[in-house]
Amino acid sequence: MKEALLVAESITKEFDGLYALKSVDLAIYPGEVNCIVGENGAGKSTLIKIMTGAYRPSDGMIRIKEESHRYLTPHMSEQLGIQVIYQESNLVNSMTVAENIFIGREKTNRLGIIHKKEMINETQALIEEYGLDVKASSLVSDLSLAEQQFVKILRALAVQSKILIMDEPTSMFNTNDAQLVLDLVRTIRDRGVAIIYISHHLTEVLKIADRITVLRDGEKVKEYDKVTPDLTANAIASEMVGRQIDSFFQKEKSEIGEVCLGVKDMQLSESSPKVSFELHRGEILGVAGMVGAGRSEIVRGIFGADPIYSGEIRINGEKVNIRKPKHAIKSKMALVSEDRHRQSLNLDMSAGENITMVSVGGKKKNIYSLSKSIKGTQPMIEKMGIRTTSPFKIIRYLSGGNQQKAAIAKWLLVKNDIIIFDEPTRGIDVNSKVEIYQILSELAKEGKAILMVSSDMPELIAMSDRIMIVKQGKIVAILQGHEKTEKNIIKEQVD
Numbered sequence: 001m002k003e004a005l006l007v008a009e010s011i012t013k014e015f016d017g018l019y020a021l022k023s024v025d026l027a028i029y030p031g032e033v034n035c036i037v038g039e040n041g042a043g044k045s046t047l048i049k050i051m052t053g054a055y056r057p058s059d060g061m062i063r064i065k066e067e068s069h070r071y072l073t074p075h076m077s078e079q080l081g082i083q084v085i086y087q088e089s090n091l092v093n094s095m096t097v098a099e100n101i102f103i104g105r106e107k108t109n110r111l112g113i114i115h116k117k118e119m120i121n122e123t124q125a126l127i128e129e130y131g132l133d134v135k136a137s138s139l140v141s142d143l144s145l146a147e148q149q150f151v152k153i154l155r156a157l158a159v160q161s162k163i164l165i166m167d168e169p170t171s172m173f174n175t176n177d178a179q180l181v182l183d184l185v186r187t188i189r190d191r192g193v194a195i196i197y198i199s200h201h202l203t204e205v206l207k208i209a210d211r212i213t214v215l216r217d218g219e220k221v222k223e224y225d226k227v228t229p230d231l232t233a234n235a236i237a238s239e240m241v242g243r244q245i246d247s248f249f250q251k252e253k254s255e256i257g258e259v260c261l262g263v264k265d266m267q268l269s270e271s272s273p274k275v276s277f278e279l280h281r282g283e284i285l286g287v288a289g290m291v292g293a294g295r296s297e298i299v300r301g302i303f304g305a306d307p308i309y310s311g312e313i314r315i316n317g318e319k320v321n322i323r324k325p326k327h328a329i330k331s332k333m334a335l336v337s338e339d340r341h342r343q344s345l346n347l348d349m350s351a352g353e354n355i356t357m358v359s360v361g362g363k364k365k366n367i368y369s370l371s372k373s374i375k376g377t378q379p380m381i382e383k384m385g386i387r388t389t390s391p392f393k394i395i396r397y398l399s400g401g402n403q404q405k406a407a408i409a410k411w412l413l414v415k416n417d418i419i420i421f422d423e424p425t426r427g428i429d430v431n432s433k434v435e436i437y438q439i440l441s442e443l444a445k446e447g448k449a450i451l452m453v454s455s456d457m458p459e460l461i462a463m464s465d466r467i468m469i470v471k472q473g474k475i476v477a478i479l480q481g482h483e484k485t486e487k488n489i490i491k492e493q494v495d
Helices: 044-051 074-079 097-101 116-129 145-157 175-190 202-208 233-241 295-303 325-330 340-344 351-355 367-375 378-384 400-412 430-445 457-463 486-494
Strands: 006-015 018-028 033-037 059-064 067-069 082-085 163-167 194-198 211-216 219-224 259-267 275-280 284-288 310-315 318-320 333-336 418-422 449-453 466-471 474-480
Touching (some): 018 044, 033 044, 097 116, 097 145, 116 145, 145 175, 175 194, 175 202, 233 430, 259 295, 275 449, 275 474, 284 486, 295 333, 295 418, 295 449, 325 333, 351 367, 378 400, 457 486
Parallel strands (some): 018 219, 284 449, 284 466, 333 418, 418 449
Antiparallel strands (some): 006 018, 006 059, 059 067, 211 219, 259 275, 466 474
């Protein structure tokens, strides 16, 4: 039996009388992938923060070899070789891959001059060691989201990590790129590094896990110390939520009406392909494609968030000139962005302020009227099932699923005919996903026209009336009915 690198015993964390963790035990072994799963709010993030020294537990003990600690400090955690790769990007876009790898520990001579060439050479050697297709001299701003994730992983490996914590490492990836991450995780594990892998993708968990720890409401409710072929995603999901889970949510039927959005010969740049399609009232049109295929760029161009070179956009048959988001909003269009932390929400504002962000807009409000507006969001909070003690609670302290519902809610306080969802369930748990699907289904039944970009193929198949495949900025196919299969989606994406 291998000796554990770290053992957490009866870890408890209390916030204002509420338990985020309650008597959780966890053992971390070298050369093993321990997948921690649970709904948003189950305690996964709190456990990570205790292991990295960001939080001190209210009770419990952390044992490292023969030493016992009531808590770890960030310095102690770093000295122990604990590194975290967070879901959100912490890279500097204006710097190269090598500069990001060595940030805070730059190689310099006695005069303090940075040896850029040496850092590039060492970084390139690390890239080649793990078989990744990234150049050390490339600017991070020029990399795809998938490539940026690889850089974050490499940065942790560069400091000889013993325990690597990966928080939703494939949440922004398509199937192929996700597989590259899983292959990299196996390579890292086989070199003796202990990996704590947090993911809502249960099929992915079953592929990669040596051990699975299930948290629910701050408690460890199950540990699978062996992952056998007969263990299913549904069984794990049932442990996560404490009840049986249906295999997948199915969109309710909605009446498909007239064309609401028409895009004709839209080009994002002079050399980019022309994009044309139609979206009907009551329809969910899924948008599939590999990471970097141009899906988000197309919807951002339609919404005016990014400039377009040429083309025509019609809403309800009338030509509109959308050059900025405010023009799209005026035309009763909404965009729920793929990056809720950077583009949809202000994490330092309350839930209520975020929800009123669009409806209040640039209107000047005094403290009294603003407070009244925030209080007025309570019916929407209840309608959307946003779990918060108050609309005045700062939104960064809500779970990912509740943050995403707030990002949607802010658009429902104003009248919209067209709603664009870019990765609507990225990084949220199975129960919150179902709640988001119910919201999308109800919106379609109300006659809203919905454009949904997603990298989750079961989600696309179950929720979309039609699926539009984008490859290298071009629409290469539109699938409907029995054509909507994973095999066909993959075939159109890669052929």
